[in-house]
Amino acid sequence: MKVVDGQYGTRRPSTTARAAAPPPPRRGPLLVTAAFAALGGSLVPAAAVPALWRIWQFYAMLFGLFAAVELVAVVVVLGWPTRRTARAGALTAAASLALWVAARPLGLLTRFDPWQPADTVAGFTDYVAAALQVVAVFGFLVVARRRARPRPSALRRVSAWIVLFPVLLLVLATGTAATVAAGDGITAPAASPLLDGGTVEYCRPDGIPLEMDITRPRPAAGPAPVALFLHGGGFVTGNRRPAGPGALLAGARLVPLRDALTARGFAVASIDYRLAPAARWPAPLTDARCAVRFLEANAATLHLDPARVTVLGTGTGGTLASLLGVAREAGSTIRAVAALNAPAAFDLAGEDPLTRASILLALGRAPATLRSASPLAYPAAGAPPFLIGQGGRESADFAAHLREAGVPVTTGDGDPAAVADFLAAAAG
Known part of the structure; x- marks a missing residue:
């Protein structure tokens, strides 16, 4: 054995070494x-x-x-x-x-x-x-x-x-x-005892399942007209739920509109769509079009009338609804569009810093992309009747653009009863 600090045993660090x-x-x-x-x-x-x-x-x-x-x-x-x-x-x-x-x-x-x-x-x-x-x-x-x-x-x-x-x-x-x-997608929304509804997968782009909540009036009297609801949130936030953080970020407009529509015999379909920057434009528009095709193709199973499909949205959801009206796919049977507080065009010039940042995050700065997301940039001939409520960026110009093309346009303050009456009259 070695002698360490005057003792037999293993080597241990000295007090000086421990202090150092x-x-x-x-x-x-x-x-x-x-x-x-x-x-x-x-x-x-x-x-x-x-x-x-x-x-x-x-x-x-x-x-x-x-x-x-x-x-x-x-x-x-x-x-x-x-x-x-x-x-x-x-x-x-x-x-x-x-x-x-x-x-x-x-x-x-x-x-x-x-x-x-x-x-x-x-x-x-x-x-x-x-x-x-x-x-x-x-x-x-x-x-x-x-x-x-x-x-x-x-x-x-x-x-x-x-x-x-x-x-x-x-x-x-x-x-x-x-x-x-x-974690918001873990729990399902609470069912209403007064309404008949359920959740279905309507599309799976790039392997991602997208869900749709369908609410029907009770009791159902034959195939119902349907209103596709598109939430707002600047293409960046929000979801289809009537409550919770997604609804708060989207503006929480679904419930009063849904109740007014179901009272008039409508079914209401509210969807999730892919958000930016996780998904780039035109992903939200692609998903909205897929939802319309799903409703039309599965109308018999869902007890809906495929000839009475309408679309409404708030904020940028209203922008998507407007695009579904003016940039329709071949064979689309959309009967009416209600766009509430919806931007009709996106232009970085002259915007405040917060709006400019949100546009850059959602759409980028490429002029072609900004135009493709702007309903005002599309020809309006042949579009269904429009309700434009509560204004929105360049919405007055969009209303004039529609009227010049012979499209019936109604303006209002976005009152849920007035919106429901407009869609009910347009759906017939």
């Missing part, structure tokens, strides 16, 4: 912020796993595995903060970020885009998850590389918390909102 070793990192604001960013970034795909499971179990298990590993890493780094656990946290966050890069920017997961189920309320939910992972990687790496002070002063600790506390609040808020948005 760098102290382990503390649970300071940077570590906590990085941990909560990693937590939010892992909960977003975890919340989308149930919806993903219904499409393809392999992707659901892959997302669940990455989320579970990162959750364990967060618990470990918060419970035992060392440089090694911080590096492990950075590694798991980087792996989750690599999964997003492989699926979304690179498109290497070719069967379908597995992030789409997380983007049914906001089309940028997966981008929020990726941004949180970037914050987590950066924070953990800084913690792992920075030399901690053995005894930082109280002033230094308080100053660090003051500086990073707004960042921590932002991380918590965005992580919570993105998780709620990603």
Whole structure:
């Protein structure tokens, strides 16, 4: 045996060596912020796993595995903060970020885009998850590389918390909102005891199932006319549900319009469509056209009248409805269009910064794309009767454009009863 510090036994670091070793990192604001960013970034795909499971179990298990590993890493780094656990946290966050890069920017997961189920309320939910992972990687790496002070002063600790506390609040808020948005598709809307309805899949573009809620008056008296409702949200947010975060972001106009229409014998079909930036234009218009074809092709099964299909929408949903009227597919039998508070044209010049940013996010800046999304840019001859309510960007010019082409145009304030009366009169 060797003699170490006057004793027999194994070699141990001396007191001087132990004092010279760098102290382990503390649970300071940077570590906590990085941990909560990693937590939010892992909960977003975890919340989308149930919806993903219904499409393809392999992707659901892959997302669940990455989320579970990162959750364990967060618990470990918060419970035992060392440089090694911080590096492990950075590694798991980087792996989750690599999964997003492989699926979304690179498109290497070719069967379908597995992030789409997380983007049914906001089309940028997966981008929020990726941004949180970037914050987590950066924070953990800084913690792992920075030399901690053995005894930082109280002033230094308080100053660090003051500086990073707004960042921590932002991380918590965005992580919570993105998780709620990603998990909104788990629960189904509550059924009404006064109405007869159900949910069907109406289209599956690029392997992504899109759902439609159909509400019928009760009791049903033969095939009913149908109104296809298209929600607003700037092509970026919103969904078909009558309540919840998607309805809040879409403007929550569905329920009064649905009730007014069902009182007049209409069935109401409300759809989800793909959102930007997860899906680029013309994906929303393609999905809306697919919904019209579905209603016409399955009218007998759904107890609908295929000759009395109408369309209404609010906000940019009204823009989609207008496009269905003026840019109709061959053989379309749309009887009337109601567009409420709907932009009729998209032009970046002269817009306020918020509107300009939303247009860029949804449509980009290419003039051809902006024109293709603008009902005002299409010939109006042969279009069905229109109701234009509550204005909207260049809607007055659009109404004049329709009238010049001989299309009957009604204007109003968007009152649900007036809208329902217009559609009922047009459907016959």
